[in-house]
Amino acid sequence: xxxxxxxxxxxxxxxxxxxxxxxxxxxxxxxxxxxxxxxxxxxxxxxxxxxxxxxxxxxxxxxxxxxxxxxxxxxxxxxxxxxxxxxxxxxxxxxxxxxxxxxxxxxxxxxxxxxxxxxxxxxxxxxxxxxxxxxxxxxxxxxxxxxxxxxxxxxxxxxxxxxxxxxxxxxxxxxxxxxxxxxxxxxxxxxxxxxxxxxxxxxxxxxxxxxxxxxxxxxxxxxxxxxxxxxxxxxxxxxxxxxxxxxxxxxxxxxxxxxxxxxxxxxxxxxxxxxxxxxxxx
Amino acid sequence: xxxxxxxxxxxxxxxxxxxxxxxxxxxxxxxxxxxxxxxxxxxxxxxxxxxxxxxxxxxxxxxxxxxxxxxxxxxxxxxxxxxxxxxxxxxxxxxxxxxxxxxxxxxxxxxxxxxxxxxxxxxxxxxxxxxxxxxxxxxxxxxxxxxxxxxxxxxxxxxxxxxxxxxxxxxxxxxxxxxxxxxxxxxxxxxxxxxxxxxxxxxxxxxxxxxxxxxxxxxxxxxxxxxxxxxxxxxxxxxxxxxxxxxxxxxxxxxxxxxxxxxxxxxxxxxxxxxxxxxxxx
DNA sequence: AAGTGGTCTAGACCACTGA
DNA sequence: CAGTGGTCTAGACCACTTG
Numbered sequence: 001x002x003x004x005x006x007x008x009x010x011x012x013x014x015x016x017x018x019x020x021x022x023x024x025x026x027x028x029x030x031x032x033x034x035x036x037x038x039x040x041x042x043x044x045x046x047x048x049x050x051x052x053x054x055x056x057x058x059x060x061x062x063x064x065x066x067x068x069x070x071x072x073x074x075x076x077x078x079x080x081x082x083x084x085x086x087x088x089x090x091x092x093x094x095x096x097x098x099x100x101x102x103x104x105x106x107x108x109x110x111x112x113x114x115x116x117x118x119x120x121x122x123x124x125x126x127x128x129x130x131x132x133x134x135x136x137x138x139x140x141x142x143x144x145x146x147x148x149x150x151x152x153x154x155x156x157x158x159x160x161x162x163x164x165x166x167x168x169x170x171x172x173x174x175x176x177x178x179x180x181x182x183x184x185x186x187x188x189x190x191x192x193x194x195x196x197x198x199x200x201x202x203x204x205x206x207x208x209x210x211x212x213x214x215x216x217x218x219x220x221x222x223x224x225x226x227x228x229x230x231x232x233x234x235x236x237x238x239x240x241x242x243x244x245x246x247x248x249x250x251x252x253x254x255x256x257x258x259x260x261x262x263x264x265x266x267x268x269x270x271x272x273x274x275x276x277x278x279x280x281x282x
Numbered sequence: 283x284x285x286x287x288x289x290x291x292x293x294x295x296x297x298x299x300x301x302x303x304x305x306x307x308x309x310x311x312x313x314x315x316x317x318x319x320x321x322x323x324x325x326x327x328x329x330x331x332x333x334x335x336x337x338x339x340x341x342x343x344x345x346x347x348x349x350x351x352x353x354x355x356x357x358x359x360x361x362x363x364x365x366x367x368x369x370x371x372x373x374x375x376x377x378x379x380x381x382x383x384x385x386x387x388x389x390x391x392x393x394x395x396x397x398x399x400x401x402x403x404x405x406x407x408x409x410x411x412x413x414x415x416x417x418x419x420x421x422x423x424x425x426x427x428x429x430x431x432x433x434x435x436x437x438x439x440x441x442x443x444x445x446x447x448x449x450x451x452x453x454x455x456x457x458x459x460x461x462x463x464x465x466x467x468x469x470x471x472x473x474x475x476x477x478x479x480x481x482x483x484x485x486x487x488x489x490x491x492x493x494x495x496x497x498x499x500x501x502x503x504x505x506x507x508x509x510x511x512x513x514x515x516x517x518x519x520x521x522x523x524x525x526x527x528x529x530x531x532x533x534x535x536x537x538x539x540x541x542x543x544x545x546x547x548x549x550x551x552x553x554x555x556x557x558x559x560x561x562x563x564x
Numbered sequence: 565a566a567g568t569g570g571t572c573t574a575g576a577c578c579a580c581t582g583a
Numbered sequence: 584c585a586g587t588g589g590t591c592t593a594g595a596c597c598a599c600t601t602g
Contacts (some may be wrong), residue, residue: 028598030571054585067573072588080362080525089581089587157284227509227529227550243362245527268509310579312590338568354569371568371599490598 032073033232035064036242039078040232043094044150047237050096054084057092077262080243081231139184139205141235142171144198156187156263159252168193172206173237184266186210207253210262218262223251228253234267244269287462314355315514317346322514325376326432336366337371362525363513408438421487423467424453424519426480429469438469438545439532448473454488455519465519466548468492489535492544497539500544505533518547526551 028175039060055061055074078084083239086092147153147167157164158245168191174182183206188210196202197209211218235242246267253262320344324330338340339357343350344521357374368374429435429449439446450473456464468491478484479491493500508530517524528549535544 032571033482058587069574070572073571075588086588087581088589089579090583091587212382225507225529227527229511229525229527243511243525243527245509245511245525247507314590340568351593352591357568357569368569369600370570371601383592 031066032070034065035070035074036077037062037178037232038064040083043083048094050094052094053091054094070209077242081235082229083231137176138203139172139174141198141200141204141206142173142183143200143204143281144168144170144193147152152185152188152206152265156185156265159263160187160189162189162258164253167191170198170206170210180238180269182233182266182268184264187263188261190214207262214261216261218253219256221252221254221258221260224248225249228267230267238267240269246253249267283299293402313348314352315358315359317342317348317352318359319514320346321356322365325365328431330376332376332433334376336375338373350424359514359524362511363512363517365513380486388482391442412529419458419460420453420485421482422457422484423482423484423488424455424465425482426452426475428448434467434547435469438467438547441545442469442471442542444471449473452480452488462551464550465516466546469545470496470543472496479523489544496543499542501538503534503536503542504539507531510549512549520551522551 019108036255039048039054048054054075055063055232057068057071060071060075064071068257073084079092082095084092086096147156147164147169149164153164153167153169156169157158157226160167166189167187169188170186171191172184173180173246174184184206186206193210194213197204197213207218228246228248230240230246231239231241232242234240234246235244238244238246246269250265252260253264254260288448296387321330321336327385330336336357337345339350339353342357346353357366357368361368361374364377364381364544366374367377391462429446429451431446435446435449435451438451439449442449448471449469449536451470452468452475454468456466466488468488475492476495479486479495510521510528510530511525512522512528514524516522516528517526520526520528528551530547530549532545532547535546
């Protein structure tokens with residue numbers, strides 16, 4: 001049952017949920033979130049595959065030695081993040097990858113930069129402490145996680161027509177006014193990427209940088225807009241609670257000859273940004 | 283204090299939170315949701331104006347005679363729906379209308395129908411009972427609520443360059459495969475609207491119907507994409523939990539001479555739809 | 565120091581689902 | 584019917600913010 005008495009003792013009461021190596025987190029991460037991460041890890045690892053039922057709340061409560069309400073709080077986070085589906089009277093189930101629904105196609109449109117976020121800084125509304133425009137605006141590398149078989153990796157591979165092991169991935173965050181506004185993940189069908197390019201903290205423009213690394217020009221193939229609740233990782237990156245509505249802009253860019261060369265998935269805090277398209281001259 | 287011992291006794295234990303006339307709801311609406319609605323009503327009515335602090339959790343707990351955890355559950359719903367902002371150690375505050383952040387402008391793009399949702403029906407994933415394509419697809423009038431000073435009404439008035447009392451409003455829902463997929467609200471700078479047009483349950487195409495009622499042609503001025511958690515009303519309309527991430531598509535349509543003639547705000551269940559733009563011929 | 569929201573527990577009862 | 588998740592209470596302690 002993976003019961004370890006007290007490794008890496010935590011600052012809180014610690015049934016048996018230490019912070020893990022992958023997710024160090026703040027010194028005093030709430031119990032329910034540590035549990036949520038533990039469950040997320042099991043799902044990622046395939047211990048609870050898509051469609052499988054999680055242990056019942058009383059079972060989880062007993063296994064981890066926490067109150068059932070704490071279990072519920074953890075599972076609720078995963079539900080808001082669309083990781084699991086709760087069926088009353090039945091159980092809690094791991095969600096299969098989202099079904100892709102269509103689609104308003106537009107064969108005539110011109111190319112234009114839907115992606116550029118030349119945002120004016122929002123002034124803090126009344127009642128809030130006003131925060132000035134900080135330094136540190138721009139896009140920054142966060143990590144270059146290995147491409148495993150995770151759901152998002154698999155989706156990227158599908159979109160690029162490759163196998164996951166052929167892809168490289170970089171994650172970045174876009175900061176504006178001292179706040180993280182968007183998190184992006186890029187997949188490209190080559191690698192390994194230059195170490196300097198993926199150095200955590202490096203500022204840059206990942207699309208340009210990746211195109212340069214590949215020695216190609218990129219243009220839009222398609223872009224899509226959707227909405228999803230923030231998962232645990234995005235929530236941490238963006239500094240919002242899990243489940244916060246995120247605007248998702250994803251798509252494929254290709255070389256001029258039509259070869260898919262980049263899959264990008266950008267998550268934008270829904271409360272802080274909006275994409276606007278103007279159809280009339282001003 | 284608005285303390286009424288037991289009017290309209292509820293099927294549940296009823297401190298003093300009956301279902302209201304405006305929000306009858308199921309016979310056994312959970313206590314925390316009735317409380318959430320009550321608070322939402324006070325906010326709408328201006329009892330707690332934008333920026334104001336709500337009573338503290340112990341105060342609300344005492345006023346309504348419910349446990350503090352129940353209060354927290356209610357407030358959490360309002361927070362996920364972006365109605366209030368919780369500041370730890372300080373209090374809970376009514377959110378001012380969202381700051382509009384820019385924006386990638388595109389002066390060159392062609393007109394095309396971003397709005398048409400010619401969606402293939404998503405098959406229910408494994409593990410769920412498969413549901414076939416039901417009848418009843420299309421757009422249906424839900425209501426023609428009076429245009430008051432609510433935040434959304436004020437926004438519509440601002441976008442149309444009118445005063446709220448000059449506007450008429452219609453709400454609709456779009457059903458697809460037997461499920462409500464999108465909720466739409468339309469504001470037009472004239473009225474009253476024909477009774478038949480706004481008859482609840484009437485099928486139609488509201489944009490066309492409204493253009494016809496106004497005797498004008500409509501074209502896009504601008505459209506924007508954002509994301510927001512479902513508020514209590516949208517959640518009920520769409521059959522999703524409050525806080526569910528919704529893709530919001532809003533915008534103004536105008537007559538050929540450039541007069542703003544329609545403001546529309548459509549909320550789409552983020553898990554069930556996605557807007558895709560193709561930039562290359564297929 | 566006082567007041568706020570955040571976390572956690574123990575225990576109870578209810579509503580729903582499926583065998 | 585047994586087992587699941589959903590709601591609600593009472594009470595405790597903690598972390599954070601402000602005066």
